[in-house]
Amino acid sequence: MIESAFSISFQNNILDHKLIVVCFISLAFILFLIFPSIWWSISALCYAGYLFALKHTTKIMPVSGDLVLIEQDAWVQLSDKEVIFEGVIRHAQKYASIITFELYSDCGKKRRLMFIDNAMDPDSWCHLSRIALQVR
Structure with missing residues (x-):
């Protein structure tokens, strides 16, 4: 698949x-x-x-960069010019125009990330929110 x-x-x-x-x-x-x-x-x-x-x-809150998402696994890779962190979303919360989620890597490290809606285009915001909140 x-x-x-x-x-x-x-x-x-x-x-x-x-x-x-x-x-x-x-x-x-x-x-x-x-x-x-x-x-x-x-x-x-x-x-x-x-x-x-x-x-x-x-x-x-990373100021700028790129996120690569794989929807079915809830896998996220955060990168700027190089890969900063990658892992699976385990927990997410949305507060009005802010979304926070915790990423867990394969080696057991945990990282919390927070994004605001005006940092990205509306379609990307909706997609990120949908993927992160489906993890529950």
Whole structure:
């Protein structure tokens, strides 16, 4: 049986930081209402959380590159100028215009990836979403 591979090129896969900022400002406001006497701790904690979230999202979001997908096996190869990672999609979640999934390679390594919809054309986004979410 011959399996067909689908190639997706993506660019500017960068999350808008306003979403993260609004989340942590809302958290700080709610905590300040509950515990007003430790406002300085709340501010420091929320700022540290923001920095951690920013670091984590830049780690799991490749800015540009190519994805090669084999639909039946849910196999994905991520490459830039060379192969960065390849594996099988084991778990995927979609949040509005963001999709995250975990890839497991043959040697047991795990990698989490996140993509936004405007990083690729709409047909590729639909195809990637369909393949990733069928794994469940």
